[in-house]
Amino acid sequence: MRFSLTSQTSTDGVTEQSFTLGEIPGVLFTPQGAIGPRPLILVGHGGGQHKKAPGVLAGAHQFAAEGGFAVAAIDAPNHGDRPKDEQFIRLAGDMRARMAAGEDPIGLVVAMHDLLAGQAVADWQAVLTAVQELDHVGAGPVGYWGVSMGCGLGVPLLAAEPRISAAVLGLLGVPGLAETAARVTVPVQFLLQWDDTLVRRDQALALFDALGSTDKTLHANPGDHGEIPAFETDNALQFFARHLG
């Protein structure tokens, strides 16, 4: 696959380089003026979001500016600038309808992640290889950050990809993931929202429980699905600094 840098801007000490790798659109964040190798964090966005969603941008900028990390974010299959296929459109519509009716959409969430995971894992593996060939990234340690759908696609990635050595996950329950989660063995920080109206608390606790990692910490905070406190980005930065630094 061909890797092309398509544009570059710098803001507040962080350089954002948009790229494509084959058909995968992505963004690489590095400290402005970065020279030489550094640890890399892959950031997977949530369902319906994209590589430059506000939560992705905020985390990526903080990881690059305060931690000196390189951060790569890509559009998941059927998200952002990528084309949507019929199966995805049908599933997404069914999911919206079920949520609008106040019903638990977990069965469709599992089906959606199953639909996307194979391609998503292959995308991340290719992007990891490509960005580590850049002089200002290099072949250093690699982490992964992804919650909600970013967790649903991150768990199979971590189970498959030995180059990733630490991960922040969360905002998702165990259905469909128990066996894959058991094959995750790297240190994990797992975020749970105590009043999450999309993810059942017992199922989220069960996913934390199912992770095969001996070094794993659950961070639970009050609030709904989208209300992770800002200090958890500080905690994630310290976690990555401890394991990748």
Place this chain on the structure above:
Amino acid sequence: MRFSLTSQTSTDGVTEQSFTLGEIPGVLFTPQGAIGPRPLILVGHGGGQHKKAPGVLAGAHQFAAEGGFAVAAIDAPNHGDRPKDEQFIRLAGDMRARMAAGEDPIGLVVAMHDLLAGQAVADWQAVLTAVQELDHVGAGPVGYWGVSMGCGLGVPLLAAEPRISAAVLGLLGVPGLAETAARVTVPVQFLLQWDDTLVRRDQALALFDALGSTDKTLHANPGDHGEIPAFETDNALQFFARHLG
């Protein structure tokens, strides 16, 4: 009550001053050469432990050396250098017997904390007043750190004492504490050991749930009751720095 400093030593940049306040034996930890007011952390030890138990010393030294805090630790009623009364001796014996028989001691744990809480709260309130009169402590913000019995006595303290504005608690379940916990409203970091053989996981989750605080974070880690990872002391330090600094 009369406050007397009884001895003083300094190690690795931290000065330990042993004191008595009436019949309460305690230790005050401050950065060596400390001048002027600073935030204060009260550290409550676990059941059967005392003011200079290894876990207390490790946390106190790190809070003083790295955070510049003053830290006060005292012997709980019937612990350390304090005399033991008959009711305590009987309860402690029953608890040991029940644990040796592999039975859940929670009913006796609740009875023990009930026996000690009234005196323990009064002790901490008096110690807080006394140490804040020292020039190198002063009337700054106050935090509390206590797990297991330190949580069982800390929850009633926090419910009663408005001068304490942040707390690290944990390693305890909800029986006997639900109503008191609901009156705790300060920010809390709550530690839970996922494989705790002394405290049932569902009861610990229920105690976290019962806390009245809107700003509260559960940190759950693998391992048994006594196996809190060392990095949770770093997390506690950052938590206190954020809320008391």
